[in-house]
Each structure stands twice: as C-alpha cells, then as structure tokens.
Amino acid sequence: MQNRMTFSAQQAANRRNSVLLIVAVALLLGALGFTIGYGTTGYVEGAFGVTTIAIVIAMLLSVGSYFAGDKLVLAASGAKEVTQQSAPQLMNVVQEMALSANIPMPKVYIIDDTAPNAFATGRDPKHASVAITTGLLQKLDREELQGVIGHEMSHIRNFDIRFSLLVAVLVGSIALLADFFLRFTFWGGGRRGGGDRDKGGGGLAAVLFIVAIVLAVIAPFIARLVQLAVSRQREYLADASAVELTRNPRGLEQALAKISGDREVLEVANRATQHLYFTNPIKKFESRSSNMFSTHPNIVDRINRLRQLSGEPPLIASDVQALAGLD
Amino acid sequence: MELIVLLVVVGVIALFVIGIYNGLIGRRNRIDEALAQIQVQLKRRHDLIPNLVNAVKGYMGFEQKVLTDVTNARASAVTAGAQGVAAQAQAENMLTGTLRSLFAVVENYPDLKANQNVLSLQEELTTTENQISFSRQHYNASVLEYNNAIQVFPAVLLAGMFGFTKRDFFEAEPEAANVPTVDLSLS
Numbered sequence A: 001m002q003n004r005m006t007f008s009a010q011q012a013a014n015r016r017n018s019v020l021l022i023v024a025v026a027l028l029l030g031a032l033g034f035t036i037g038y039g040t041t042g043y044v045e046g047a048f049g050v051t052t053i054a055i056v057i058a059m060l061l062s063v064g065s066y067f068a069g070d071k072l073v074l075a076a077s078g079a080k081e082v083t084q085q086s087a088p089q090l091m092n093v094v095q096e097m098a099l100s101a102n103i104p105m106p107k108v109y110i111i112d113d114t115a116p117n118a119f120a121t122g123r124d125p126k127h128a129s130v131a132i133t134t135g136l137l138q139k140l141d142r143e144e145l146q147g148v149i150g151h152e153m154s155h156i157r158n159f160d161i162r163f164s165l166l167v168a169v170l171v172g173s174i175a176l177l178a179d180f181f182l183r184f185t186f187w188g189g190g191r192r193g194g195g196d197r198d199k200g201g202g203g204l205a206a207v208l209f210i211v212a213i214v215l216a217v218i219a220p221f222i223a224r225l226v227q228l229a230v231s232r233q234r235e236y237l238a239d240a241s242a243v244e245l246t247r248n249p250r251g252l253e254q255a256l257a258k259i260s261g262d263r264e265v266l267e268v269a270n271r272a273t274q275h276l277y278f279t280n281p282i283k284k285f286e287s288r289s290s291n292m293f294s295t296h297p298n299i300v301d302r303i304n305r306l307r308q309l310s311g312e313p314p315l316i317a318s319d320v321q322a323l324a325g326l327d
Numbered sequence B: 001m002e003l004i005v006l007l008v009v010v011g012v013i014a015l016f017v018i019g020i021y022n023g024l025i026g027r028r029n030r031i032d033e034a035l036a037q038i039q040v041q042l043k044r045r046h047d048l049i050p051n052l053v054n055a056v057k058g059y060m061g062f063e064q065k066v067l068t069d070v071t072n073a074r075a076s077a078v079t080a081g082a083q084g085v086a087a088q089a090q091a092e093n094m095l096t097g098t099l100r101s102l103f104a105v106v107e108n109y110p111d112l113k114a115n116q117n118v119l120s121l122q123e124e125l126t127t128t129e130n131q132i133s134f135s136r137q138h139y140n141a142s143v144l145e146y147n148n149a150i151q152v153f154p155a156v157l158l159a160g161m162f163g164f165t166k167r168d169f170f171e172a173e174p175e176a177a178n179v180p181t182v183d184l185s186l187s
Helices: A002-041 A044-076 A088-101 A134-139 A142-157 A160-186 A203-246 A249-260 A299-309 A317-324 B002-057 B064-080 B085-106 B110-114 B116-151 B155-162
Strands: A079-081 A107-111 A118-122 A128-133
Touching: A002 A044, A002 A160, A002 A203, A044 A118, A044 A128, A044 A160, A088 A107, A088 A142, A088 A203, A088 B116, A107 A134, A118 A142, A118 A160, A128 A134, A128 A142, A134 A142, A134 A249, A142 A160, A142 A203, A142 A249, A160 A203, A203 A249, A203 A299, A249 A299, B002 B064, B002 B085, B002 B116, B002 B155, B064 B085, B085 B116, B110 B116, B116 B155
Parallel strands: A107 A128
Antiparallel strands: A079 A107, A118 A128
C-alpha cells in the first residue's frame, strides 16, 4: 500500500504541474496578445481584441488536437494498426501492461523503421494509442519490450499524452502569434494606430509596442523551455511507473542500454513529434545529453535512476563508455 | 416536536447505515470482478496446456515424467477450482512450477525450440501467466481494502448483521512474493 500512496502522490503532483504549466503558457499567450494589440492599435479595445483572437485560436486548436491530434501524429509517423494475428507477442505484452496499469487496451500501431523507438498518444486512457517501430520489435527481447511498453502505458495512465498534445498546441500558438506579429511589423504594417496619440494610449502604446516586440522574440523560446523541462520530468516519472507495472527494473534498464547504443535516427520523427517518443529520436548519442534544449533526459541518467529504485549502485565510468559504444 | 427530532435522528442513522452498506457492496463486487478476471485467464491456461503437451510429446526421448507432472498438476488445478480461492491458488502455483520445468526441458531440444507451434504456445502461456500475476495483484488489493472495510468500527457491526465475511487472498508462490519495493520520490 505504501507504493500505491507514493504513486498517487506523484500522479497528483503531475496533474498540478500540468495545470500550472497550461495556466502559465496561457498567461504568456494572453500577455503577448495584449501587448501586441495595445502596441499596434493604441487602444485598450484593440488590446483585448487581439488577446481574444489569440485565445480563441488557441482554444480552437486545442479542441482540434484534443479530438484529432492522435490521428494526426500517427498518420504523420506512417503508423499502421496491428491485430492479435499480425503481432501476437506485441499485443500480448500490451495486454499485460494494460491489465497491470488497470487501463483499457489501447490501439497498437507499428512504424516501419529500423531505429528502435516507441510513443503513446491520445486524449485519455479510453482513447489511447501506442506505436512501436519495427526496429524496436526486432532488437528487444520480451522482457525489454515489456519495460518499454510499461513506460508508454505509464504515459497513458498519467495523462501525459493529453498534456503533451495540449501543450504542443499552446506552444505552437505562441510561436504562431509571435511570428505573425514580427512579420507584420517587419513589412511596415504595424503601428497603424500609433499615430493617433491623442485618442489612444500614446506613450504607453509606444512602450508596449517595444515590449510586444521583445515578448514576441522571447515568448516562444520561454514556452519551449518550459515544455521541455516538463517533458524531461515526465520521462523520469514514466520510467519509475513502468517499473511499478512490470515489477522488473532490469527489462527497462536493458532496453534503455540497447537503444542508447543504437545509432540509427528515426526518419519519420521531426521537431514537432520528437517529445512523444521513448528516447529522443532525432539526436545521435553524443548529443543526447541532458540540457535545457532536449526533450528527453540523458539515458545514462535514466538508467542510474532505475538502478536507484532497485537499490543498485550507479553505472561506473567504463559502463558509460561501453554504452556510448566508442568505436 | 419530539417526534420530529426522533424522525430526524432515525433518518440520519438510516442514511448512515445505507451509506456503509452500499460501500461494502461496491467493494465486494470489485473483488468478484477481479476474481472473474483471474478465472478467465486460469481457464485459458487450462485449455492451452493439453495443446502444448500434444505438441511436444511426439519428440523422441522427451522426458515423459515432466509431461505427466504437468498433466496431473493441470487436472488437480481444474478440480481445485471448485474448492475456494486458497486451495485454487495453491494448485495453480503447483501448475506454474511444473510448466516452468517443462519449458526448461524444452530448452534442451533445438527441434522443439524451432517449432513454430511450440513457440506460439509458449508465448501464449507466458502472457497468460503474466496476466494471472497482474490480475492477482488487483484481486489481492481489492481483498485487502474490503477486509479492512468490514473490520473497522462502526462498519464491523453492520458487516456481521448483513453477512459480509472476510475473503481469502489469492496467494502468490513464495518466490514471487519478493517484489522489490519501489521508491517513487524522484529526488
């Protein structure tokens, strides 16, 4: 029961962080909309107008991604749905993990790519999908596959899948709005209302115009950094939950070690979908380090945290070198 | 006036009793559901075993003792199904043990290891066994929750009255009980 408590506490913290993050990104979006609106029109009405438009667009995109985001991501990755007949072992392992996580059986997809990787998507555990590359199926044994599937099922159970869909949209809307504004200003279309200083905010509008430019430049960057920080934290949590589901830390640990030694790059992944995957799909090992700009934590760090869970000593330097596959 | 006070008190007590009773029913149903899930998988295992025995027994020199052990353990597991959870758990654990030795023996026969039919039966039995163990965790957690609920005051008074009795755990085999404790504080 002790484990259960700690686990639900983790889940609660995760949910709280999700709400905080979405509020923070939404506020950032609102602030950006307001300063752009006031800075360009010089009216409070204009400021609220642009803010409203920004928020409405973000909401429409969010609703769209809530209902169709998973299909979009799966289609973009070229994933094909499999059945019990076409991939019995994979389906069995997914069924086991669904049972252990106490969630319904998700849809299972295969991506025809030799780079070993996996991701989960969907809006909630009832509408979830798991996708696995053919490379992962070929290179991992049953125990390791169970570890990876356990990790993906944890993303589903923790509602990470919904969160990452929504945050991607919010971050995207900020980038979109900032981009639009900067282009608009660059082409001389801006400050149309700036001249009517007697009517509007005058000096304040000019100040806000500058603020808007600064915000438009840095806001997408800040939003992205926040998204990445949370994405990394979620990977650690999913690893820990996977061990809780499989009751076998070794499987996941070996899977991580095998995948990190693999130098293939997943061709179907791109900057928009990279945060979804089991390990970062577009970086080579050398640059898969844990820094501010990566979606995933360093694999050695992930393995060490798993070893900590089972009370084993961390990897020593020679193991780390062996993992890096210095050849 | 007194009548109203009396009615209110009786009403509150009745609501309280109904609340406890419904809570206990909900918990008991959850146990039955979890047990039904285990039974489905046990049944599947019982159905798969004769196929496996048939698939491997044709191979020359295959240890007959292991096969008869599996067949006997399966037969007693099937009969134990009617003798309550504790007896059933014990018989199923015996069966798990004999199956494990069968698969260990299969490892020594390259022909068998290459046989598609044996391989797929082995995969099916492995997943069934894993599913049994995961379902068992849910079942035992529900039993613990229910047993606690019927033993605390004041539910204990009502539990006796309405016939809520303690349920048995579906005990795992001794070695599988040593599950590593997982610390999820991501420090």
